[in-house]
Amino acid sequence: MRTADWILHNARVYTMDKRLPVAASVALSSGRVLAVSERPDELLPLLSPAGRAIDLRGATVLPGFTDGHVHFLEYARKLRRLALDGLTSLDAVLEAVARRVPEVGPDEWVLGGGWDRNLWADPRFPTRQHLDRIAPHVPVALDSKDLHSVWANSRALELAGITRDTPDPEGGEIERDESGEPTGILKENACKLLEAVVPKPGAEETVRAVREAIAKAHAVGVTGIHDCEKAEALVCFGILHQRGELKLRVLAHLNKDTAEDAMRAGVFTGLGDATLRIGGLKLFADGSLGSRTAHMLQPFEGTDDCGICTMAKDEMRHWVLRACDAGISATVHAIGDRANREVLDVLAEARQRENTLRPPLRHRIEHAQLLTEEDIPRFAALDIIASVQPTHATADYEMVDRYWGARGKWAYPFRSLLAHGTRLAFGSDCPVERLAPLLGIHAAVTRRRPDGSPGPDGWQPQERLTVEEAVRAFTMGNAYAAGLEGQLGSITPGKLADLVVLSEDIFAIDPMRIPAVKVLGTFFGGRLVYADAAAEWAEGLG
Incomplete structure (x- = not known):
């Protein structure tokens, strides 16, 4: 008889499996869900000598969340770049860029993103001249919040070879002023002209x-x-x-x-x-x-x-x-x-x-x-x-x-x-x-x-x-x-043990309280990979 590495009991388990929609305990073994029960303590006899049982004291358990549309490498890099999210004026964005300029070394770029002109009192696109005043010699390239436009200064455009004579690529636009000069805004496929010269990390x-x-x-x-x-x-x-x-x-x-x-x-x-x-x-x-x-x-x-x-x-x-x-x-x-x-x-x-x-x-x-x-x-x-x-x-x-x-x-x-x-x-x-x-x-x-x-x-x-x-x-x-409904997506015996533990029952509380609900723990393949510092069972990450 197989034994459990982990047993989560005394919980509110929403399985997403219509055969047993709500349970009270779940047992994990060798990276998969071993058993699910409507009774809070029924699975405890399955615990192996080296296993751990966690009394969740009414906390909620769901299948681990999958985010169905991300740009994860961009997200990872953005965590290390200049973040301009939520800034509500052009001046605020320029102040943030100005603080970064002295920090970059020779031949380095100021890279960042998240600016959103729709938050500004004047929602017109900014220009290269705005950036040139604070960064005349350092190349600057800033992605818009939606990742469909890039705002660059004159030095960046120069390095990319973008001039008044550069044609718009198919499916893209180099925004130009009344005299035909690039304004510093590149849209859609025109962004690729700049991407080609931006240094890539190793x-x-x-x-x-x-x-x-x-x-x-x-x-x-x-x-x-x-x-x-x-x-x-x-x-x-x-x-x-x-x-x-x-x-x-x-x-x-x-x-x-x-x-x-x-x-x-x-x-x-x-x-x-x-x-x-x-x-x-x-x-x-x-x-x-x-x-x-x-x-x-x-x-x-x-x-x-x-x-x-x-x-x-x-x-x-x-x-x-x-x-x-x-x-x-x-x-x-x-x-x-x-x-x-x-x-x-x-x-x-x-x-x-x-x-x-x-x-x-x-x-x-x-x-x-x-x-x-x-x-x-x-x-x-x-x-x-x-x-x-x-x-x-x-x-x-x-x-x-x-x-x-x-x-x-x-x-x-x-x-x-x-x-x-x-x-x-x-x-x-x-x-x-x-x-x-x-x-x-x-x-x-x-x-x-x-x-x-x-x-x-x-x-x-x-x-x-x-x-x-x-x-x-x-x-x-x-x-x-993803073609993985037989292995993921529900807390079902035999499926991979990817789970999330929440501090409150989001099915029962006022929906306006959902953003404040805490993630207490996350299991990936039957291993505890995250635990909130306040959780009594926070030790054992791996």
Whole structure:
């Protein structure tokens, strides 16, 4: 008879398994769930002599959270760069940059991000001249909050060779002043012109940064991520996995730049194991709301601007069908209503020519922020996963009202998608928004910010979800999207023992209290990888 390494008892266990939705104790053995019981002490006889039993005194246990859309390498690096998040004026941003300039050495750059002009009294884009006044000789490159624009000074533009004669790349824009000179703002694919000359940290430095970021993920109950980055991130995760140090379930999406090489090598969606696994081919149909580059059916309110199409529909069709033939699912970024419609059109074609020798691919649209009423049912009809981020809804609602107007009724339509049978996979888009699933659950359930705005009913309250639906999207929803629903996503005997322990029962308390709930502990593969310092059982991390 197998014995348990850990027994968590006297708890409120929400399993996300419909056969036993709520339990009182769970036993873990050799990295997996051994048993679950409705009785608080029934499993104690299973404890091995070297095992540990923890009386949780009524604390809540859930499956470990998976964040279904992150840029984890970017997040890890951002932890070491200049953070400009939340600064509410251009002057405040410039003061922060000015403090950093003396700290950089010769041939180094000032790198940072998180600035958000939508928080400023004057929401116009800043210019290179603003940065030149405080950094005339040091190159400066600052990502916008949404990661769809970069603000650079003249020295950085010089090093990148960007002048008035540099053409806009396809799917991108070099913003220019009235005389035709670059202003210092690069949008969408134009950002790549600068990325090519920004110094990259070495492999070991990157690995150290990611290891530190994984520890922060554990502290918020995250045991898995779906990563949307380039091959460099996959290499980093691979190094950690080979060393036995990857304490995070990673679904790594492929990038278009290396897709052909991957397909020729026989790489396919699902290749790997439950710790590091290949996802889909990440493509971009458009930009973002924050940078006003989302691709729209009608112009942004008060303008004649319909945004930027970063990949033409014919090119999108080529890549999606090519990937499908190789057994690689499509993972497509789409924000605006036109972008979402065109991606759905392409995925409908892909469904018609699927290979009957393999199960249908689990295609997904990332963000799906603005839809039309007639396109919402197409997600379920085509079996397309909606990989969406609840905190975008609460962070962006003022911009939605201002720039999308009445169309905003169908922005972030989580309830409408679910009502039609769409599979939801929740994430954060970290570092655009915080890596914090409890904040995502709160946003999905209340459609309010933690400070209570915009009011008691929330924004577009008809789209609110229940706590159970939101938790499911952060657990089973993401497990299904990764093809791992047989191993992850619920507290079920035989599944991997990834769990999170919470200080309060988020199913029972006022949803407005959810952001204040503490993560008391996180288990990854049956090992305690995080414990709150106040927890009596904090010793034994490993």
